[in-house]
Amino acid sequence: MKKMLIAVCSLLGMIVIYQNCSPKKKVRAITQDERTTIVAHSLYYFDSFASATNDVAAKRLNGFLIQNVVLGAPDSDGLMSWKKNDSSISMVPLFTQDSLFGGFWVELCNQKGMYAEFISKLNALVIRAGEPATASTKAITLMHESFHAFMFSQHRNKKSQTDKEYAEEELLAYLLQSDFTRKIGGQEYETFLSSEVEQTIKEFGAGIKNSQFPQRKKYDQKLDIFFGQAMSDQEKDFRATNLWITTCLYAISDLFPANQVTEKQEFFIYSLYREQGLR
Numbered sequence: 001m002k003k004m005l006i007a008v009c010s011l012l013g014m015i016v017i018y019q020n021c022s023p024k025k026k027v028r029a030i031t032q033d034e035r036t037t038i039v040a041h042s043l044y045y046f047d048s049f050a051s052a053t054n055d056v057a058a059k060r061l062n063g064f065l066i067q068n069v070v071l072g073a074p075d076s077d078g079l080m081s082w083k084k085n086d087s088s089i090s091m092v093p094l095f096t097q098d099s100l101f102g103g104f105w106v107e108l109c110n111q112k113g114m115y116a117e118f119i120s121k122l123n124a125l126v127i128r129a130g131e132p133a134t135a136s137t138k139a140i141t142l143m144h145e146s147f148h149a150f151m152f153s154q155h156r157n158k159k160s161q162t163d164k165e166y167a168e169e170e171l172l173a174y175l176l177q178s179d180f181t182r183k184i185g186g187q188e189y190e191t192f193l194s195s196e197v198e199q200t201i202k203e204f205g206a207g208i209k210n211s212q213f214p215q216r217k218k219y220d221q222k223l224d225i226f227f228g229q230a231m232s233d234q235e236k237d238f239r240a241t242n243l244w245i246t247t248c249l250y251a252i253s254d255l256f257p258a259n260q261v262t263e264k265q266e267f268f269i270y271s272l273y274r275e276q277g278l279r
């Protein structure tokens with residue numbers, strides 16, 4: 001009996017030691033309140049910039065989110081969502097420790113960069129909670145991704161998109177994003193952007209006419225003046241990419257006759273996806 005008691009005690013001791021050493025034990029679980037706060041902040045940033053710029057598309061998309069967004073959280077089975085009805089979209093604040101949920105979440109947690117991302121297979125807008133970015137970058141990326149969420153809500157039963165449909169949707173998202181960014185950046189950014197487009201046409205116009213697009217430039221510190229000091233290299237990367245895509249789209253629109261512009265812009269956007277995985 002004594003031997004058995006010792007065996008049970010040492011087994012219990014081992015379990016305690018194991019639990020203390022287990023990596024899961026060291027990671028604090030994210031509470032529902034913490035995730036709710038991130039959702040509220042994200043919607044607030046988007047709403048503030050949509051109202052301040054009076055951008056019609058941003059206001060509509062913000063209204064669409066306010067009406068349909070519910071809290072979502074990673075779960076080992078996929079997604080836990082506080083869905084209200086069929087049109088609900090889960091907004092999922094993603095923290096580094098969410099990789100503990102395994103599978104798909106590990107992959108998402110390891111991806112760097114974008115602050116927001118719409119994941120159609122989950123009908124969820126993922127917000128990277130730990131990604132340092134200024135409020136304008138958060139609002140701009142949320143606008144782009146909420147456009148994808150809106151488009152998905154219109155074609156929910158469709159299994160997949162053709163390349164052409166993908167390019168059409170992505171072009172619209174980038175045109176809306178460019179417009180919203182211009183309004184946020186104000187007159188000084190507008191002047192800077194015009195000279196970027198002019199210079200691009202001068203240097204690369206002939207190439208663009210043959211579907212050869214210029215490479216993205218390094219981060220221009222002037223962007224800090226228009227949008228506030230960038231908070232991370234990821235944010236600089238986002239801003240430089242945003243400026244480059246807008247510049248190319250506007251250059252295409254100046255270089256081609258009106259009836260060819262959309263087709264050429266779609267080709268450019270599709271090449272971004274095909275060659276660099278940008279979407």
Ligand SMILES: [Zn+2]
Pocket residue numbers: 144148170173279
């Ligand atoms: Zn997109």
